[in-house]
Amino acid sequence: MITADSFPTPHLALRTNNAAKRADVHAFACLQAAVAEHMRVRLADEFERAGHDHAARIAYLHDLYADLIRWRWELEFDRARTGGDTVRPGYLLPADHGRYRLSLRAGGPNYDRIGAFGRLRDAAVWSPATRTFDGGLSTPASEIMEHYGEQAERRFAAEAPRADELVTTVTLPGGATLPGNRIVRGAAAREVAEHLYARIRARRADTGQVETGGDPMYCVTADPDHADRMFTAALDLLAQAYLDHPDKALRAWQWARFLLYQSPRTKKGSDAVIRTFLVVVGAVVFGVPPVMERDADLRCMVLGQFHATDMFEDHRLLP
Structure with a gap:
């Protein structure tokens, strides 16, 4: 079962020293865990039905990613609708829920x-x-x-x-x-x-x-055409990992993590979507949920592929 333990709060999200406001930020992990567990059950069933059909598994992964984008957008939409559309501590501008489903190809x-x-x-x-x-x-x-x-x-x-x-x-x-x-x-x-x-x-x-x-x-961020190729390669790796030996599957999951952070799909919300997606897929592939490093996004954005592929918590995924 996926719990909030898979989603330690990124340091980048902690932009205040106010304890109450920090608690609100930490609570987001519970929302991630709830949707991730729901999606884990669904994806496990879909992958089992797909069997050796690689193309079907890729299609299910596309659907999962799209549904998580919609989930993240709905969270922001609901927050705005209830009067929460204000500038949060340490953020540049008021939240704009439309940007949570605006592609980088369209938005720059x-x-x-x-x-x-x-x-x-x-x-x-x-x-x-x-x-x-x-x-x-x-x-x-x-x-x-x-x-x-x-x-x-x-x-x-x-x-x-x-x-x-x-x-x-x-x-x-x-x-x-x-x-x-x-x-x-x-x-x-x-x-x-x-x-x-x-x-x-x-x-x-x-x-x-x-x-x-x-x-x-x-x-x-990368050129959209290059990002599309990276995203496609990431899903291909994850679809194949389901049938691979655990060691090979781990390398594929790690590689896909780097590629996904190099190819965010939307202007806002991509970090939460990528973290949730990787935990869901990892839980199905390995039978145990991954734990996302707090700075996984920054490692993949800054350090380069060689230094950003292997992360400390990854060892949990091997038998």
């Missing part, structure tokens, strides 16, 4: 700022002159993003020391490679910040406290 790439920046600090104060949030107290979110900013700089030093853009090379089953997400800094990051500001303004959203100052660094 995601720009996720990493490194040290004030918006994730508790009680930071906005400075219009510098377009930064200053002061405040550190939070798990601010600390983890500083850590991954440092990791990104290490990658630059090792792979592209003089560049402002670092492209993640993604290897697919069969050996083909694709350009995955990009990490940008310096002039390239400032250009992204200006584009992000203009894009938010075009949505007629409030840009009064959009933090574009400081020394930004961003992760930029």
